Amino acid sequence: MKVIIIGGGIIGLSSALYLQQAGCSVTVVDRSDMLQGCSYGNAGYICPSHFVPLATPGIVRQGLKWMLNAKSPFYIKPSLNKDLVNWGLKFMKSATRTHVERSAVPLRDISLLSKQLYEEWTSTPGIDFSYEPIGMMELFKTDEHAHHAIETVEKATALGIEAKILGKEELSQMEPGVTIEAAGAVYFPGDSQLYPNQLMHNLRGYLERSGVQFIRHREVTDFVTAGNSIKAVKASGEVIDADHVVLAAGVWSASLAQRFGLNIPMVGGRGYSITFEDAPYKLRHSIILSEARVAISPMNGNKVRFGGTMEITPLNTPPRMQRVQGIVESVKQYFPSYDIPVPPAEKVWYGYRPCSADGLPYIGNLSHYTNVTIATGHSMLGISLGAATGKLVSELVTGLPTSMDLRPFNPERFC
Numbered sequence: 001m002k003v004i005i006i007g008g009g010i011i012g013l014s015s016a017l018y019l020q021q022a023g024c025s026v027t028v029v030d031r032s033d034m035l036q037g038c039s040y041g042n043a044g045y046i047c048p049s050h051f052v053p054l055a056t057p058g059i060v061r062q063g064l065k066w067m068l069n070a071k072s073p074f075y076i077k078p079s080l081n082k083d084l085v086n087w088g089l090k091f092m093k094s095a096t097r098t099h100v101e102r103s104a105v106p107l108r109d110i111s112l113l114s115k116q117l118y119e120e121w122t123s124t125p126g127i128d129f130s131y132e133p134i135g136m137m138e139l140f141k142t143d144e145h146a147h148h149a150i151e152t153v154e155k156a157t158a159l160g161i162e163a164k165i166l167g168k169e170e171l172s173q174m175e176p177g178v179t180i181e182a183a184g185a186v187y188f189p190g191d192s193q194l195y196p197n198q199l200m201h202n203l204r205g206y207l208e209r210s211g212v213q214f215i216r217h218r219e220v221t222d223f224v225t226a227g228n229s230i231k232a233v234k235a236s237g238e239v240i241d242a243d244h245v246v247l248a249a250g251v252w253s254a255s256l257a258q259r260f261g262l263n264i265p266m267v268g269g270r271g272y273s274i275t276f277e278d279a280p281y282k283l284r285h286s287i288i289l290s291e292a293r294v295a296i297s298p299m300n301g302n303k304v305r306f307g308g309t310m311e312i313t314p315l316n317t318p319p320r321m322q323r324v325q326g327i328v329e330s331v332k333q334y335f336p337s338y339d340i341p342v343p344p345a346e347k348v349w350y351g352y353r354p355c356s357a358d359g360l361p362y363i364g365n366l367s368h369y370t371n372v373t374i375a376t377g378h379s380m381l382g383i384s385l386g387a388a389t390g391k392l393v394s395e396l397v398t399g400l401p402t403s404m405d406l407r408p409f410n411p412e413r414f415c
């Protein structure tokens with residue numbers, strides 16, 4: 001079976017890996033050189049701790065407050081764009097306690113499956129990606145966040161995910177090399193860290209050596225259909241035949257899906273990161289600054305990456321350096337000795353998270369086409385859920401029973 005995968009981010013590459021192993025002839029088509037998309041400069045967390053979707057009660061009110069501050073972690077550019085309005089209404093409708101409770105088990109299950117698969121990848125020669133099971137700490141300063149941390153530990157424990165509260169003293173024992181200004185932390189020993197740039201580079205190389213075809217710098221713009229199946233994709237003037245199509249084009253999947261009549265509400269949530277090599281910022285754990293929503297990732301032995309912000313903004317808007325300034329200033333509030341320089345704009349990475357309207361990914365086959373699989377909308381969790389998504393995609397394409405119940409991720413749930 002000839003499978004065309006549209007998009008060579010982590011979701012496309014992981015799907016290619018498992019489809020190739022299942023005996024399919026696999027071609028990945030990407031409109032870029034596949035070197036710097038959203039799957040590269042992210043924080044690299046493999047985080048079963050993240051069993052709460054983006055759409056939560058209170059996020060809209062908090063988001064509106066943040067919008068007034070140019071350095072805050074969240075921003076939506078006000079617009080009457082119909083896709084944004086459609087997404088916003090569905091997002092607000094999803095941001096309920098019931099939705100959060102319903103999403104916890106499926107998010108836990110796909111996260112744990114993914115973590116297990118990444119651990120298997122570590123023993124595949126040629127796919128080294130600096131996977132480190134170092135655990136993650138979410139630091140908090142305020143009473144409100146301390147209260148939230150206690151609730152999180154209770155929920156995590158009920159789900160079978162190890163988590164505990166650390167006081168100030170225990171926190172400094174966990175990170176003895178630096179002074180931390182925080183009241184405490186939630187510690188998730190089961191989370192892991194990887195170096196996404198290395199993962200993407202090595203996975204692509206491994207796939208090429210295994211016979212996966214890559215067609216770079218070709219933008220898929222349309223499809224050739226016959227009855228209820230897709231016969232080919234049209235990419236920059238070329239027509240590429242397909243027995244099956246996997247749509248894994250990140251945030252750009254939504255407009256392509258409209259070509260075959262599927263509405264998957266999605267917006268780009270832009271985030272920024274800055275990475276330092278051999279810098280004096282040495283940490284033993286992955287760290288989240290709860291109030292500031294900033295991620296700090298020690299990577300690959302000698303690197304540290306600071307990342308954050310969620311800007312819902314048109315995809316061609318120039319980067320806003322004030323957001324990066326906001327990240328740097330937040331870090332200093334928790335780590336007073338970290339005098340992080342704001343690098344010039346060309347050294348700042350940014351990428352667009354494919355944000356679904358309820359914070360859950362879209363993974364599944366379509367009911368009105370026999371040979372299309374959707375794999376996108378992973379929002380803040382595309383790396384964490386990447387390996388599992390690839391495996392699930394290969395099961396969907398080859399007609400095997402899936403490793404977990406995929407109904408919560410049905411791509412047609414908003415149709």
Ligand SMILES: Cc1cc2nc3c(=O)[nH]c(=O)nc-3n(C[C@H](O)[C@H](O)[C@H](O)COP(=O)(O)OP(=O)(O)OC[C@H]3O[C@@H](n4cnc5c(N)ncnc54)[C@H](O)[C@@H]3O)c2cc1C
Pocket residue numbers: 006007008009010011012029030031032034037038039040041042043044045046218219220221248249250251252253256269270271272273307308350351352353354375376377378379380381382383384385
């Ligand atoms: C600051 C930041 C930190 C993050 N930290 C984490 C983290 O710690 N853990 C985690 O799990 N996730 C994290 N994320 C989210 C994660 O990076 C994304 O969810 C993930 O990379 C999405 O992968 P993807 O393959 O769906 O999309 P992408 O990586 O965006 O790949 C999509 C690909 O499709 C191609 N494409 C698009 N349109 C077309 C077309 N028409 N034709 C051909 N090709 C096309 C693009 O060129 C691109 O290569 C973070 C994101 C940001 C911004």
